[in-house]
Amino acid sequence: MFKLNNLYIVILFCICNTHQTSTAQEASVLFNLSAKTIKEATKDNSLHIGIRGSSMPLTWVNDILLKDNNGDGIYTVTINFPIKTKTDVYFKFVLNQVEWEKGDARKLRLEPGTTTTYEAEFNYESRPGNPFEKFIGTWSLKDNSWEQGNKDETTQLKIYEHQTVCKELNTDNSLLWTVNAPSARGHILWVYNHKQKKVNHLSSFLPYRSGIGKGSITKEGNVSLKIAFEGEPKNTYRLYHYNWVNDDEYVLESIQYDQSGTKTGDFYGGSFIRVDKDHFVKQKIQNILNVLDNKKTTLQEKLDVWSEDLIHMAPNHSTITSKKQLANFLEAEKENTDITMKHDIIDILSYEDTVIMRGAVNGSFSKKNSQETIPFSTKNLFVFKKNKNGILKIWKVIYNMSSNNQ
Known part of the structure; x- marks a missing residue:
């Protein structure tokens, strides 16, 4: 009986020893990331910087958050990787959960049972800025003058208290226009697609005049759009041109075309000048x-x-x-x-x-x-x-x- 018990203990020891040698060991990494390369102000009051990667506990979906505890611009986190052998860990840093740092994924070779400090700077991809920046502000008709007409006649109008307010939204590729005037109330949304280099247009004016279209913007800030409107003859469209005279004045021109691309003679437009918001x-x-x-x-x-x-x-x-x-x-x-x-x-x-x-x-x-x-x-x-x-x-x-x- 004694020999059997000894044999049992020996077998149990071998099993346990085998299990221990196959258990993953941790490789500990202290990440020190400088955020001083992020020059532009973000839309958030504080930076949210995370890390994502290929090896647990990292994933490519969710952030592990880095923190700047002393306000020195260095964001840190310690991560323990459960690995059995030498492992290549691929990872990238992410700003505000949506802005990936530029360039290929970083790589770090880790060994079980080691402690490493990794120091780097955030590879920030500078934003191109808002292409509609020149329009931001409050605008009014120059001399209160507005011109409109068709193929038969042209009319010069005086429109008083016409106010257009242009504001950037919480993204730097958009512009919201709010138009208030005795004869027109509505809003316009422009969104710029940087990859396609296109301006997307949506608008709505009283009583029933919604518009949708696309266009382009030049490096000088001049905008051209092709827009189809609710309430206008079927298959017609308008070409809009916003051309700058100087930084405080632009000219708006709208010309209507039929489905064959021929001018119908319907048009309107005027010059707008920048005014104080109040x-x-x-x-x-x-x-x-x-x-x-x-x-x-x-x-x-x-x-x-x-x-x-x-x-x-x-x-x-x-x-x-x-x-x-x-x-x-x-x-x-x-x-x-x-x-x-x-x-x-x-x-x-x-x-x-x-x-x-x-x-x-x-x-x-x-x-x-x-x-x-x-x-x-x-x-x-x-x-x-x-x-x-x-x-x-x-x-x-x-x-x-x-x-x-x-």
Whole structure:
């Protein structure tokens, strides 16, 4: 029995020993990756740098994340590879889960039971930049002039408050146009395919005018497009040309063609100039202020520029919170004094439905039947808001009296 037990122990030892010698050993690698080669700002606030590869625990599908723990621009991670023999590991670094570093996969030969430090720089492929960059900004019709016509006649129009805002989206190969004008409201999306070197166009305008097309852009930024529109005669299309005059002006031309490629005579176009982003808001506010300043403006016209839930705070006067109270205030002011004044815009902050304006008023007043004229100067803070019809109205205002020499 003793001999059998000894034999069993010997056999068990041999089995265990054989299993241990065939178990994979780990090769440990410390990856130190410099991200200083990534010059352009990414669309994320912080870099997400991962590593993918051919040998477990790496895969070509999911990232193992590297981290910059001390903010020195060096991203690190330690990875243990379970290998039995010398193994070639192929791998690449990936930025923000979608941008692979340029060049072929890197290779590292590993041996079981070893520790290695791998230092490298991210092989960043510089982005070509947004080809539509020149268009980014706010635009208006030059001299408010628009031309359109057909084979029988040509018409020159004046279109006021035409505003086009062009913005880059969260990719640097796209441009979103938002068009607001009394006669046109809509949007346009351009996306550039760098490999095909083509511009893809989608658009939608009220009431029923969606467009789809393609085109090209030159190194100078001039864009040519072929677009088919909903609501236009069947099998017709338009050729659009956006040609730059200078960095702050471009000319738009649209010409319609039939299915045979012959001009139908239908066309439109105009020149657009770059304006301040708050250009139109300032215009609307200045028009409201002009109503307040104009002595010939009727009481009702003055009341019409105010919101129903107004708040009016002037020095040495009770707070006004209704149009009835405001009407009484303005009537008493007109009956007892002669006021000449001019509101000025100092600066504004514009939001979707509200506008905050810091301003000043300079002028003079005299009591009725008095020869004495007293100059005055006030600083003020206006808050405007859009009513349910989208019209800007005075909502809240506070006047602070200051000396006339400030």
